[in-house]
Amino acid sequence: MYAVELTNLTRKFGDFTAVNDVTLKIKTGSIYGFLGPNGSGKSTTIRMLCGLLEPTSGRGSVLGFDIAKDSEMIKQKIGYMSQKFSLYDDLTVIENLQFYGGMYSLSGSLGKGRIEEMLNLAGLKDRQDELVINLSGGWKQRLALGCSILHKPSILFLDEPTGGVDPKSRRMFWDIIYDLALQGTTIMVTTHFMDEAEHCDEIGFIFEGNLIASSSPAYLKQTIPGTLIRIPTDDPMGLLEILEGSLLSYLDIYCSGTSLHLLMETEKLAQITDFHYEKITPALEDVFVYLVKSHRKE
Amino acid sequence: MRRLKALLIKEFLQIRRDRLTLIMMLGLPVIQLVLFGFAINTDVKHLPTIVFDQSLQQDSRDLLSSLEASGYFDIKYLAKSYQEANSAVDAGKAKVGIVIPPDFSENLKHGRQAAVQVIVDATDSMAASSAISAAQLIGQIKSQDILLQQIRGYSGHPAEKPYDIRIRPWYNPDFISAFYMVPGIMGVMLTMTMVMITSMAIVRERERGTLEQLIVTPMKNWELMLGKIIPYSLVGYVQVTVALLAGILIFDLPIRGSLALLYVLTALFILASLSLGLLISTVTKNQMQAMQLSFFVFLPSVLLSGFMFPREAMPMVFNLLGNLLPLTFYLQILRGIILKGVGLSVLWPQIIALIIFIIITLTISIKKFQKKIA
Numbered sequence: 001m002y003a004v005e006l007t008n009l010t011r012k013f014g015d016f017t018a019v020n021d022v023t024l025k026i027k028t029g030s031i032y033g034f035l036g037p038n039g040s041g042k043s044t045t046i047r048m049l050c051g052l053l054e055p056t057s058g059r060g061s062v063l064g065f066d067i068a069k070d071s072e073m074i075k076q077k078i079g080y081m082s083q084k085f086s087l088y089d090d091l092t093v094i095e096n097l098q099f100y101g102g103m104y105s106l107s108g109s110l111g112k113g114r115i116e117e118m119l120n121l122a123g124l125k126d127r128q129d130e131l132v133i134n135l136s137g138g139w140k141q142r143l144a145l146g147c148s149i150l151h152k153p154s155i156l157f158l159d160e161p162t163g164g165v166d167p168k169s170r171r172m173f174w175d176i177i178y179d180l181a182l183q184g185t186t187i188m189v190t191t192h193f194m195d196e197a198e199h200c201d202e203i204g205f206i207f208e209g210n211l212i213a214s215s216s217p218a219y220l221k222q223t224i225p226g227t228l229i230r231i232p233t234d235d236p237m238g239l240l241e242i243l244e245g246s247l248l249s250y251l252d253i254y255c256s257g258t259s260l261h262l263l264m265e266t267e268k269l270a271q272i273t274d275f276h277y278e279k280i281t282p283a284l285e286d287v288f289v290y291l292v293k294s295h296r297k298e
Numbered sequence: 299m300r301r302l303k304a305l306l307i308k309e310f311l312q313i314r315r316d317r318l319t320l321i322m323m324l325g326l327p328v329i330q331l332v333l334f335g336f337a338i339n340t341d342v343k344h345l346p347t348i349v350f351d352q353s354l355q356q357d358s359r360d361l362l363s364s365l366e367a368s369g370y371f372d373i374k375y376l377a378k379s380y381q382e383a384n385s386a387v388d389a390g391k392a393k394v395g396i397v398i399p400p401d402f403s404e405n406l407k408h409g410r411q412a413a414v415q416v417i418v419d420a421t422d423s424m425a426a427s428s429a430i431s432a433a434q435l436i437g438q439i440k441s442q443d444i445l446l447q448q449i450r451g452y453s454g455h456p457a458e459k460p461y462d463i464r465i466r467p468w469y470n471p472d473f474i475s476a477f478y479m480v481p482g483i484m485g486v487m488l489t490m491t492m493v494m495i496t497s498m499a500i501v502r503e504r505e506r507g508t509l510e511q512l513i514v515t516p517m518k519n520w521e522l523m524l525g526k527i528i529p530y531s532l533v534g535y536v537q538v539t540v541a542l543l544a545g546i547l548i549f550d551l552p553i554r555g556s557l558a559l560l561y562v563l564t565a566l567f568i569l570a571s572l573s574l575g576l577l578i579s580t581v582t583k584n585q586m587q588a589m590q591l592s593f594f595v596f597l598p599s600v601l602l603s604g605f606m607f608p609r610e611a612m613p614m615v616f617n618l619l620g621n622l623l624p625l626t627f628y629l630q631i632l633r634g635i636i637l638k639g640v641g642l643s644v645l646w647p648q649i650i651a652l653i654i655f656i657i658i659t660l661t662i663s664i665k666k667f668q669k670k671i672a
Contacts, residue, residue: 050514072516080514086507090315091308102304103515147511 003028003155003186004049009058011044018044020209021058026188026202031181033200034190035288041209042190043083046157049188050080063154076104079153081144083160089133093124093143096132097150104151118146121176138169145176149185156180158189162196174199194284203284205291212295213287220287226251227269228286229277231260248272254289261286301517305525309499313529323491323533327541330483335476335549342428343369348392350377355403361414361440365396370432383417393419394429406444469637476549481632482605484541488534488564489571489599489625494592496530496575501588504579519667527572534568535561554639563631563645566652570624573659580666599625627651 004026011019019041026032034042047053049062051071060067062074087096097118101111119125122142132140141161149156158177162170174196181187181201189200197203197217204214213220233239236255243253243262248271252263262277263286282290313320347365351358365371371394377383383395395417405412416433420426442459449457470477503509512522538561545551553560574595582588600606602620609620620626627648634640634648642649 052510052513075514075516078514080511082507082510084507086511088308088312088508089506090312095308095311099304099308100515102300102307103512103517105300105516107300 001028002026003030004032004060004062004188006045006060007058009045009048009060010056011041011048011053012056017209019048019055022206022209022211024204024211024214026186028186029181029184030201031177031187031189031199033197033203034188034206035192035194035197035203035284036190036206040206042206043159045206046080046159046188046190049074050078050157051075077154079148079151079156081141081148081156081158081161083163085140085144087132087140087144087147090131092129092131093135094119094128096143096147100147100150106151114150114152118150122146123172137164138166141165142169142172145173149180153185155186155188158187160190160192162191162193170196194288197284205288207292207295210295212291217284220284221282224263224282224287224290226263226265228280228282229262229264229269229272230256230280231262231275231277232258233260234258236260252290252293256285263290301515302521302524305517305521306528309525309529313533319495323495323537324540326491327484327487327537328544330487331480331541331544331548334479334483335545342422342425344372345370345393345425345429346374346391347371347394347396348375348377348383348386349373349396349398350380350383351396351398352400353398353402357403357406357412358398361398361436362396364436364440365433368432368436370428371396387417387419390419393422393425394433409448474549476545477551477637478633480541480545480549480551481636482629484538484545485567485603485625485628485632486600486605487537487541488567488628490592490596491537492530492534492568492571493575493578493595494589495533496526496572497578497582497588497592498585499526499530500576500579501582501585505584519664523576523664523667526576527569530572530575531565531568534571535564538564551636553636555635555641559641560632560635563628563635563649563652566649566656567624567628567631570628570652570656570659573656573663574624577659577663577666580663595623599623602626604629621651624652624655627655 002025004024006022006024009019009022010017022041022045034045036042044053048055049060049067051067051074055068063077065071065073067074088099091099094115097115098111101115106114119128122139122145124139124143124146127135127139132143135143145158145161148158162173165173177187177189178199189196191197200217202214202216203220205212205220213223215223231239236257236259239260240253240255243250243260249268250262250264252261254261261280262272264271349362351362362373366373375386375392377386377395380397383392383397386392387395395415397415397417399413399415402412402414414437416429418426418429446457446459467473500509503512542551542553546553575592578588578591578595582591598619602609602612602616603623603625604620605625609617609626612620630648631645634645638644
């Protein structure tokens with residue numbers, strides 16, 4: 001059973017194609033991570049799924065409802081947290097929760113119970129009467145999350161929920177996300193952080209509007225051919241230039257922090273004699289670099 | 299229903315928190331009433347006047363005291379030369395210069411025309427026209443008196459004036475400008491707050507991203523619209539009430555017609571202004587633009603609606619343009635009910651005009667708003 005199914009979904013803004021021919025499926029109850037650089041089309045995709053934007057072409061369904069025709073049905077059952085903080089900062093914490101409780105037509109006693117739960121979940125119980133404008137970034141995001149899951153949505157869309165959030169709040173966030181997934185909520189989350197993506201059941205890489213891969217992190221790591229090695233060095237850029245000028249045959253070479261990553265066909269590893277190196281299992285970052293390069297070659 | 303209630307509570311909380319705007323909305327009626335009611339008087343009196351009287355006879359003194367008694371001329375300076383009278387007007391010390399020639403009295407006695415020169419500083423056209431008509435009128439009355447005396451002298455029995463024009467200034471017999479201004483200010487003030495505040499209120503939600511969060515909820519468009527219209531209509535009614543109370547307490551404004559009708563018809567005008575505000579909010583991207591566009595509506599409302607300048611005096615094009623503004627009709631309704639005491643039988647054309655305006659603007663803005671969401 002799939003909570004989200006997209007077929008050739010495309011969105012254009014004038015001549016610019018923000019989302020190009022995206023086809024993907026998200027299993028009910030799974031956490032789907034949407035990765036890609038800024039402006040690659042992550043938010044545009046999510047905004048189409050939430051009924052904020054209409055697709056230019058292609059089809060999509062959320063919880064079995066067509067996103068173009070039944071967006072009002074979808075809205076009853078989804079939660080959405082946008083990239084930009086979008087609650088009322090001239091209302092207090094509890095007033096915001098009460099407002100969204102009303103917007104989702106939660107009845108008096110049910111609403112009260114849920115609001116209480118959210119306050120505890122977000123650790124905002126002691127600050128419930130504070131104006132939101134006085135909260136710092138991490139606290140605001142927790143409140144925004146609380147408001148978006150108040151009505152127990154079947155699917156939750158989170159657009160970069162942890163941008164500009166302190167590590168403690170980030171951990172708390174992911175704890176809540178895991179918890180929701182365990183209870184059966186489907187979650188689609190966009191992020192910049194590769195370590196966060198590792199926690200997802202499946203991830204999709206989106207680049208310049210194209211979905212270049214969509215699978216589990218473990219599977220994606222296997223798609224890289226050959227062996228990945230790491231050469232520790234004080235001057236990765238310098239070493240990169242030297243190796244690029246040498247006769248060494250490799251599949252890919254790039255800097256990663258304070259070391260150099262080299263992707264080689266396994267049988268050719270013997271060519272490296274001058275450097276100390278170690279074999280490493282590819283991280284998602286390596287997968288992303290590899291996928292973007294092979295996408296460009298096409 | 300729950301959603302609308304939530305929207306209303308939210309809107310009232312926000313209005314209450316925004317103290318400055320709230321004070322402005324409620325203080326504005328009183329401040330404007332006092333300013334316009336007391337400071338603005340289109341009937342210009344007490345113009346500083348310089349006199350160069352070369353005749354210095356009983357007749358010239360008689361003319362001067364008539365001029366002064368009219369209330370339009372305050373004789374402040376006596377000139378010793380024509381030059382002195384001229385330079386006093388040049389310098390702006392005097393707005394009017396009256397020059398009486400040496401043979402003034404002589405000419406009168408011998409039944410010849412006696413010339414008097416009245417120099418008027420016409421840079422301020424309103425002051426000038428008051429002075430001109432007052433001087434002409436006094437000249438005519440004086441001439442008439444002399445003519446009547448002469449006829450009496452020839453025929454031996456008293457003569458009557460052939461025409462007897464009796465003027466009855468209805469509705470505002472004492473020409474109290476506050477009576478005219480107060481209803482006008484109510485309309486202008488409502489236009490300003492209703493159009494500007496509604497347009498800003500929705501654009502602010504868009505600017506801050508809160509509108510996006512609202513759109514992903516199951517909220518209906520009409521719920522959002524009502525959620526804005528209801529609270530601001532109430533604000534509008536509070537303003538009208540404050541302005542009426544201030545008008546009655548400060549200026550003894552009479553309310554000759556039905557107060558109930560006034561309140562009912564005010565709803566039409568508020569609705570018209572709010573839909574205009576909604577329309578502005580759908581075509582603007584940020585609060586700055588909304589503010590500018592509101593002023594763009596506000597200025598013609600003040601100038602063309604008949605608030606300050608009579609619409610009858612406007613060229614045809616501008617007169618017709620004024621018909622596009624809801625304030626034009628609301629002013630006629632306000633002045634009609636408050637000053638004339640008229641009712642529905644007279645005001646129905648204005649009511650129809652307002653209803654047409656509301657239907658058109660509201661339809662366009664709801665259509666436009668839906669497009670914005672998509």
